Amino acid sequence: MSFKSSGNSGAFAWFYQRITGIFLFVILLLHFTIMHFTGTGEITYENIVGRLSDPYWKMLDLSFVVFALYHGLNGIWMAIQDYVRSEGWRAVIYTILVLVGVFLFFLAAVTLIPFGLK
Amino acid sequence: MKATFKIFRYDPDKDKKPYYKEYTLDVEPNTVLLDVLNDIKWHYDGTLTFRRSCAHAICGSCGMTINGKNRLACQTLIKDLDTSKPIKIEPLKSYPVIKDLVVDMNKFYEKMFKVKPYLVNDNPPPGREFLQTPEEQKLIDEAYSCIWCGCCTSSCPSFWADDDYLGPAALLKAYRFIFDTRDTLTEERLRIVNDADGVWRCHVIFNCVEACPKEINITEYISRLKLKVVTSKL
Numbered sequence: 567m568s569f570k571s572s573g574n575s576g577a578f579a580w581f582y583q584r585i586t587g588i589f590l591f592v593i594l595l596l597h598f599t600i601m602h603f604t605g606t607g608e609i610t611y612e613n614i615v616g617r618l619s620d621p622y623w624k625m626l627d628l629s630f631v632v633f634a635l636y637h638g639l640n641g642i643w644m645a646i647q648d649y650v651r652s653e654g655w656r657a658v659i660y661t662i663l664v665l666v667g668v669f670l671f672f673l674a675a676v677t678l679i680p681f682g683l684k
Numbered sequence: 685m686k687a688t689f690k691i692f693r694y695d696p697d698k699d700k701k702p703y704y705k706e707y708t709l710d711v712e713p714n715t716v717l718l719d720v721l722n723d724i725k726w727h728y729d730g731t732l733t734f735r736r737s738c739a740h741a742i743c744g745s746c747g748m749t750i751n752g753k754n755r756l757a758c759q760t761l762i763k764d765l766d767t768s769k770p771i772k773i774e775p776l777k778s779y780p781v782i783k784d785l786v787v788d789m790n791k792f793y794e795k796m797f798k799v800k801p802y803l804v805n806d807n808p809p810p811g812r813e814f815l816q817t818p819e820e821q822k823l824i825d826e827a828y829s830c831i832w833c834g835c836c837t838s839s840c841p842s843f844w845a846d847d848d849y850l851g852p853a854a855l856l857k858a859y860r861f862i863f864d865t866r867d868t869l870t871e872e873r874l875r876i877v878n879d880a881d882g883v884w885r886c887h888v889i890f891n892c893v894e895a896c897p898k899e900i901n902i903t904e905y906i907s908r909l910k911l912k913v914v915t916s917k918l
Binding site: 576579580647648649651 | 842845846878879880882884885887910913914
């Protein structure tokens with residue numbers, strides 16, 4: 567059996583790369599507007615606490631992390647599949663990518679979820 | 685005018701490794717490169733080997749890399765090339781070289797046949813032609829003008845990295861039959877291209893479009909195939 571990406575053909579990976587791409591584009595526009603143009607995004611402790619005590623902001627930021635991680639790591643995985651032909655190395659790299667994803671998501675979750683909660 | 689042609693030479697029976705040989709000769713600006721190669725072979729160096737047949741951009745035999753770009757020698761005019769420096773002529777990249785500019789196309793053909801490059805229709809013959817509307821015909825109008833020259837697949841970085849990849853020519857051929865309303869093998873064809881070495885290895889690099897001597901927008905058709913795969917129940 568050959569070791570392939572999520573789904574066995576690459577259709578799933580291709581489709582969700584596009585979906586996450588669109589989501590990231592929209593959310594980045596939102597991010598830039600808030601951080602750089604509307605002036606409400608000034609980085610002070612009060613400002614951040616205020617925003618992150620809102621569960622909707624938490625959810626948005628967490629989904630940002632999830633989509634960014636999927637998009638980035640899936641992109642690396644696609645490039646790996648182009649150049650790494652050995653099934654063994656593919657399995658090793660795939661495992662590393664999944665672990666990196668899980669670890670970074672964990673870091674983001676433990677930072678975001680309790681932040682601003684009293 | 686004088687022009688110099690720097691041609692890739694390799695005879696596996698004689699040469700340890702490939703080398704480039706330069707030929708300088710008088711050429712007319714409106715001459716096609718294939719005529720120059722014939723001139724060299726017939727009058728200067730009979731050992732130069734290359735493929736050619738129709739000389740009218742229909743057979744696809746004389747695909748080669750000219751100044752770094754894959755094209756047909758028979759439709760490349762000398763005046764369209766930079767003659768201020770030697771014109772570099774090489775065999776199509778990523779196919780094994782048999783001799784000089786002649787490459788082994790077997791792997792390319794294997795992929796073409798993998799996608800079943802022929803019309804399949806299990807319905808009883810209607811007693812006349814299978815009719816299509818002009819709109820249905822338009823879907824495949826450009827895609828069926830492929831001449832199997834192999835310029836696109838040879839120019840594809842995904843194919844350089846992974847020669848199991850079907851490649852743009854085979855995917856274009858798959859498109860041509862999947863989007864042909866007269867063909868009934870659609871599902872099986874979609875399964876063939878829906879593979880890790882199929883349509884998903886295309887990363888929209890557009891080299892194939894640039895290389896195609898028939899100016900087919902191959903990347904566009906591969907993208908339509910991807911969409912068709914994800915929206916079909918397979």
